[in-house]
Amino acid sequence: NRINAWVSENTDGMIDEIINELNPATVMCLVNAVAFDAEWRSVYTDSDVWKSTFTTEAGEERTVEMMHGNEGVYLDDGSATGFMKYYADYEYAFVALLPNEGVSIADYVASLSGEALLAVLESAQYQTVYAAIPKWELSYSKTLNGALQAMGITDAFNVSGADFSNLFSPVPEDPVYIDTVLQKTFLAVDEEGTKAGAATIVYMEAGAALGQPEPKSVILNRPFLYMIVDCQTYLPLFIGAATDIGA
Numbered sequence: 001n002r003i004n005a006w007v008s009e010n011t012d013g014m015i016d017e018i019i020n021e022l023n024p025a026t027v028m029c030l031v032n033a034v035a036f037d038a039e040w041r042s043v044y045t046d047s048d049v050w051k052s053t054f055t056t057e058a059g060e061e062r063t064v065e066m067m068h069g070n071e072g073v074y075l076d077d078g079s080a081t082g083f084m085k086y087y088a089d090y091e092y093a094f095v096a097l098l099p100n101e102g103v104s105i106a107d108y109v110a111s112l113s114g115e116a117l118l119a120v121l122e123s124a125q126y127q128t129v130y131a132a133i134p135k136w137e138l139s140y141s142k143t144l145n146g147a148l149q150a151m152g153i154t155d156a157f158n159v160s161g162a163d164f165s166n167l168f169s170p171v172p173e174d175p176v177y178i179d180t181v182l183q184k185t186f187l188a189v190d191e192e193g194t195k196a197g198a199a200t201i202v203y204m205e206a207g208a209a210l211g212q213p214e215p216k217s218v219i220l221n222r223p224f225l226y227m228i229v230d231c232q233t234y235l236p237l238f239i240g241a242a243t244d245i246g247a
Helices: 002-010 105-111 114-122 145-150
Strands: 026-039 049-055 061-071 073-076 080-086 092-099 129-134 136-143 176-189 193-206 216-219 224-230 236-242
Touching: 002 026, 002 193, 026 176, 026 236, 049 129, 061 080, 073 092, 073 114, 080 129, 080 216, 080 224, 092 105, 092 129, 092 216, 105 224, 136 236, 145 176, 176 236, 193 236
Parallel strands: 129 216
Antiparallel strands: 026 193, 049 061, 061 129, 073 080, 080 092, 092 224, 136 176, 176 193, 224 236
C-alpha cells in the first residue's frame, strides 16, 4: 500500500497501483515515477473536434473523435510524415510520425534508431501542416526483463552471478538478484493537452532461482508513432505506437 500510494502521488493519480502483492522472498523494491501534464500551446475548440474513422493495425475500423488544426512544424524522413505540436511553454512538444501507405507500423518502428529519430527532428520543416489527432487514452504494462537482458544486463538476473552485496548490510544469507522489472504507463490526449505517467519497479529477491510552400496534411487515422519530446535536446520523455484507438 505504501508503494502504490507513493506511485499514485508521484504520477498525479494516473497510476494508482503498480503492485498488488509482494513475494515473501522480496528483500527490496526500487521504484521510480514520472508525471507529465501539459496544456497545448493552441488548444482545440469544440468546432475543431468531430467524429472520424481510425483503421487499426488489424484492419478494423473504429469511430473516434478527431482533433483538427494547423501546426507549424512538418516532418518527413522518406518513410513517414508527421508534425510537432507544442505545449504551452514551448519546452516540450507532441510529435507524431505516420508511416507512408504500404509501410506497416511494425516495419517502421523496426527500422528506427536513436540517430534516425534525432535526424528527422533536427531536419524539421517550418511550414504549415494540417494535422488531425485522435483523442485517446491508454494504460500499458510491460515486464522489462527480456529487453534488459537483450541489452546485456544478464548477471543481475542470475542468482549465481548477481552481486548486490554493497547494497546490504548485513548481507542476506541467500544470494540477492533481480527477479522482475515492471513498467506501467498511462497516456491521455485530448483538446486541452496531454497527461502521461510512468512508473517502474524492480523486485530484488533472495533465493535459489531467477518559405511557405503548399500546406502539408497529416491525418492520424491509422497506426502511428508518437512521442513527447524535450524541445532543447529532442530526447523523448515518452514514446509509443498507437495501433488501436477507440476499442
